[in-house]
Amino acid sequence: MIWNVVSDSSCDLQMSAFTSDRVRFETVPLRIQVGDREFIDNDTLVVPDLLDAMASEKSASSTACPSPAAFAKAFEAADCTICFTISSSLSGTYNAAVMARDMVLEEHPEKKICVIDSKSTAGAIVLLIRRAKMLMEADENGDFEGICNQLRIYQAALRTCFTLECYDNLIKNGRMRPLVGNLLKTLGIHIIADATPQGTIHVADKARGEAKTYKALTALMRSSKDCTGSEVVISHCENLSGALKLKQQILEDLPVKSVEILSCRGLTSFYAMQKGLILGF
Numbered sequence: 001m002i003w004n005v006v007s008d009s010s011c012d013l014q015m016s017a018f019t020s021d022r023v024r025f026e027t028v029p030l031r032i033q034v035g036d037r038e039f040i041d042n043d044t045l046v047v048p049d050l051l052d053a054m055a056s057e058k059s060a061s062s063t064a065c066p067s068p069a070a071f072a073k074a075f076e077a078a079d080c081t082i083c084f085t086i087s088s089s090l091s092g093t094y095n096a097a098v099m100a101r102d103m104v105l106e107e108h109p110e111k112k113i114c115v116i117d118s119k120s121t122a123g124a125i126v127l128l129i130r131r132a133k134m135l136m137e138a139d140e141n142g143d144f145e146g147i148c149n150q151l152r153i154y155q156a157a158l159r160t161c162f163t164l165e166c167y168d169n170l171i172k173n174g175r176m177r178p179l180v181g182n183l184l185k186t187l188g189i190h191i192i193a194d195a196t197p198q199g200t201i202h203v204a205d206k207a208r209g210e211a212k213t214y215k216a217l218t219a220l221m222r223s224s225k226d227c228t229g230s231e232v233v234i235s236h237c238e239n240l241s242g243a244l245k246l247k248q249q250i251l252e253d254l255p256v257k258s259v260e261i262l263s264c265r266g267l268t269s270f271y272a273m274q275k276g277l278i279l280g281f
């Protein structure tokens with residue numbers, strides 16, 4: 001039996017970063033339109049090129065979710081698939097994956113396909129992918145439903161916090177409510193935000209300066225759940241030094257188990273923009 005983990009490209013895990021003897025992994029790319037240039041968010045996308053194009057483009061930029069056909073192709077490649085998507089409150093990706101599941105099951109009723117809405121993106125999806133891989137590798141009697149249920153429970157326990165210096169793309173594309181007052185025009189303000197349990201964006205706080213920002217983030221993490229033993233994944237948009245400082249702050253403030261740092265791929269880079277930091281835990 002071939003086990004299959006599929007995710008959209010907002011997970012920030014490159015296909016090349018996944019190895020397993022028993023489990024296949026595929027990311028289905030979202031597309032990013034910057035002026036008249038289209039970027040496909042696959043392993044070959046060069047994030048600095050995307051950010052350069054964004055910086056020099058004045059006209060509207062946007063993103064588009066994968067087609068059901070693209071998900072269907074990924075689902076057809078195996079017997080048992082578990083698919084994770086970006087929050088259905090932010091994107092049509094989840095719906096596309098559900099349509100693909102129905103299409104594939106109609107032709108291949110023997111296949112098993114489960115689509116899980118991460119209600120998040122980035123690191124939270126990476127943690128789900130890793131947990132799925134672990135459960136699939138340890139599986140001895142093909143307990144597909146049991147594994148899906150464990151992953152649904154894990155999804156509900158995961159949290160996401162993030163800090164951004166630029167949030168134009170989130171607001172212009174209607175994914176975040178415009179901020180009150182003249183905050184938007186104030187340079188040097190970092191927003192501190194998190195994902196609601198429904199998978200929408202909630203701006204919790206704002207901070208000025210790096211040190212205060214990281215403190216505010218660990219405070220938000222602490223208030224969102226008991227982080228004892230948590231695995232944390234930080235995705236950064238061209239901000240390794242910030243990610244390292246944030247990692248240090250997390251290790252000082254919270255009893256987490258581990259903190260891993262990944263680079264944002266295209267989709268999360270487009271929205272988190274230069275220096276954005278996203279935490280899944």
Ligand code: X90
Binds near residue numbers: 063086162201
């Ligand atoms: O369908 C599409 O075109 C994709 C739309 C994606 C919109 C938002 C992506 C935001 C990613 C900021 C971190 C947000 C974490 C919040 C999770 C609820 C970058």
